[in-house]
Amino acid sequence: MVEDVRIYGGWKDELGLKVVPSKKIGKDLYEVFIGPQHPGSGHMRITVRLDGDIIVEADPDIGYVHRTMEKLGEIRGWIKPIPLFERMAIHDACNITMPYVLAVEKLMGVEPPLRAKYLRSLLCEINRIGAHLYGFAIFGVFLGHSTMYMWAMGDREVFIELAEALTGARLTHSYPLPGGARRDIPADFPDMARRAVNYMRKRLKEYEKIFLNNPVIRSRLEGVGVISKGLAAELGIVGPNARASGIGYDVRIVEPYDAYPELDFEVPVFREGDALARTMVRVEEIKQSLRIIEQAVEWLEKNPREPIVDKYLYGKYPPLHKKIMESEGRAKLLPISAAMKVPKGRAIGRAETGRGETIYYVESDGGVNPYRVRIVTASARNAIAFKYVLPGHKIMDLPAIYGSLDYFPPESDR
Amino acid sequence: MLQAPSRDYSSVLGLALEKAKNALSSKGIVFSVEEGKGFYDIIVEREYLVAGATALKEAGFDHVVSLTVTDYPKEKKFRLVYHLTSYLDYEIAGAIIGLGVEVPRSDRPSVPSLTQVWRSAEFQEREVYEFFGIEFEGHPDLRPLLLTPPVAELRPLRKDFVVREENIYEGVPKSG
Numbered sequence: 001m002v003e004d005v006r007i008y009g010g011w012k013d014e015l016g017l018k019v020v021p022s023k024k025i026g027k028d029l030y031e032v033f034i035g036p037q038h039p040g041s042g043h044m045r046i047t048v049r050l051d052g053d054i055i056v057e058a059d060p061d062i063g064y065v066h067r068t069m070e071k072l073g074e075i076r077g078w079i080k081p082i083p084l085f086e087r088m089a090i091h092d093a094c095n096i097t098m099p100y101v102l103a104v105e106k107l108m109g110v111e112p113p114l115r116a117k118y119l120r121s122l123l124c125e126i127n128r129i130g131a132h133l134y135g136f137a138i139f140g141v142f143l144g145h146s147t148m149y150m151w152a153m154g155d156r157e158v159f160i161e162l163a164e165a166l167t168g169a170r171l172t173h174s175y176p177l178p179g180g181a182r183r184d185i186p187a188d189f190p191d192m193a194r195r196a197v198n199y200m201r202k203r204l205k206e207y208e209k210i211f212l213n214n215p216v217i218r219s220r221l222e223g224v225g226v227i228s229k230g231l232a233a234e235l236g237i238v239g240p241n242a243r244a245s246g247i248g249y250d251v252r253i254v255e256p257y258d259a260y261p262e263l264d265f266e267v268p269v270f271r272e273g274d275a276l277a278r279t280m281v282r283v284e285e286i287k288q289s290l291r292i293i294e295q296a297v298e299w300l301e302k303n304p305r306e307p308i309v310d311k312y313l314y315g316k317y318p319p320l321h322k323k324i325m326e327s328e329g330r331a332k333l334l335p336i337s338a339a340m341k342v343p344k345g346r347a348i349g350r351a352e353t354g355r356g357e358t359i360y361y362v363e364s365d366g367g368v369n370p371y372r373v374r375i376v377t378a379s380a381r382n383a384i385a386f387k388y389v390l391p392g393h394k395i396m397d398l399p400a401i402y403g404s405l406d407y408f409p410p411e412s413d414r
Numbered sequence: 415m416l417q418a419p420s421r422d423y424s425s426v427l428g429l430a431l432e433k434a435k436n437a438l439s440s441k442g443i444v445f446s447v448e449e450g451k452g453f454y455d456i457i458v459e460r461e462y463l464v465a466g467a468t469a470l471k472e473a474g475f476d477h478v479v480s481l482t483v484t485d486y487p488k489e490k491k492f493r494l495v496y497h498l499t500s501y502l503d504y505e506i507a508g509a510i511i512g513l514g515v516e517v518p519r520s521d522r523p524s525v526p527s528l529t530q531v532w533r534s535a536e537f538q539e540r541e542v543y544e545f546f547g548i549e550f551e552g553h554p555d556l557r558p559l560l561l562t563p564p565v566a567e568l569r570p571l572r573k574d575f576v577v578r579e580e581n582i583y584e585g586v587p588k589s590g
Contacts, residue, residue: 063561236477236533251508254426255423347452348450359497372482380537
């Protein structure tokens with residue numbers, strides 16, 4: 001390696017601005033800080049040590065957007081954490097709060113009616129598509145493919161509007177409730193959903209032409225950032241990243257929840273384990289989510305409307321609330337839910353969010369607040385991959401690997 | 415493509431519990447089982463923690479899902495549980511079994527690190543270290559993960575750390 005005097009002292013560039021150089025550490029190693037003002041997804045820092053342009057050590061430094069979800073979960077009662085927790089991944093709001101709701105349902109011993117289950121699964125799949133498209137958009141930026149960024153962000157709007165028509169909110173829907181869902185579908189929803197599905201199918205073909213089969217993208221992704229099946233299991237990688245490494249694991253199958261046992265869908269699994277496989281898994285998952293949306297909408301259209309909260313809870317509804325449910329299909333929260341008590345016990349709820357398995361451990365001491373809420377999101381479990389997958393790659397591969405892992409700092413930092 | 419098979423989670427969980435019990439008994443480890451909703455916790459004494467973890471890893475529990483710690487200040491203890499499951503053993507894949515230990519709430523609580531057994535525990539042990547102040551002996555890189563060191567000093571997830579809430583009506587007269 002050529003010794004460069006500039007690396008020790010800093011120097012002035014052509015405009016006369018002082019440039020802060022990379023630090024030299026040890027013999028022939030450079031320490032480069034990437035982030036926390038990240039050019040792509042958000043706030044995290046990776047400290048990489050380079051020998052030439054080969055990464056020999058990577059240290060992910062996360063926590064820049066830590067928002068004390070676990071501590072706040074202990075002081076806000078049982079219902080208020082739902083709108084709190086969805087802040088972790090606002091474009092994946094239904095998925096990320098689902099495990100909490102499932103855990104509280106297990107503790108309370110309530111079960112939503114089938115119609116509410118279908119509604120929740122429907123929104124989960126709309127969210128999943130939104131989350132994957134968001135990931136593609138960021139990935140496009142990382143690879144310098146700004147068309148993909150514009151396209152994916154634009155197409156995500158279709159599914160955000162679909163979610164808005166269903167829930168009334170574009171992103172933070174606060175849709176699932178322990179024992180039910182908040183709103184039934186509006187009358188024009190099935191047509192809207194079918195149009196969105198057809199539109200996305202058409203667009204995926206165009207994505208293939210401009211992005212997935214683009215020779216530049218291919219050469220940057222193929223064989224890059226390979227995670228073997230054994231390594232994926234050892235590191236506990238989750239979600240599409242694990243499924244790209246040949247691990248056939250999906251919470252919707254290992255512990256089916258909501259309407260998933262009734263729905264017909266496949267879980268795409270790839271064996272290559274490289275950045276391209278991780279991308280392709282997400283494309284295939286979008287196709288499966290579109291299938292699920294079609295089935296759910298058809299079921300909801302065919303079957304008669306019914307109250308979308310648990311029978312026991314519905315029995316406690318005052319007449320006004322019942323009237324709103326019958327006329328508008330809308331579940332209003334009961335005043336007593338502010339001081340709701342949940343039976344003593346420990347429960348684990350989990351769901352397959354857009355980025356993988358998210359798990360909530362909820363402990364109740366019988367009081368008005370959860371005694372302990374432990375949250376492990378998918379991105380939190382994928383963070384360890386940076387440390388063990390990056391070494392050995394060139395620094396130019398870092399954006400490709402980062403983007404393909406679909407790491408989302410707010411979700412990871414909690 | 416993986417076609418969704420119909421799987422009964424409770425029977426898978428039962429099978430996983432049997433497997434875990436057998437693995438621990440064959441190594442002569444004493445344990446007690448606590449039932450939760452959707453999982454089982456196996457609680458062992460501190461000296462059996464590493465041996466128990468090794469036995470469970472050999473039995474197919476290949477990664478840590480969650481390192482769950484709960485603080486019980488009245489009983490002067492922490493309950494520290496490694497919630498495990500399996501990716502590679504299809505029979506028990508997805509079933510959550512916890513391997514736990516009770517840690518006395520002393521000045522410098524510590525437990526042996528299981529990072530050498532499960533690499534997936536590395537970051538979660540760092541997280542527990544900063545939020546609860548529990549030290550993991552033998553951890554290769556025990557630094558705060560999410561918090562800055564001064565905040566980590568406060569041990570924010572312990573029950574005696576109380577979140578102070580601003581009273582928006584402070585100083586505002588009741589009438590007039």
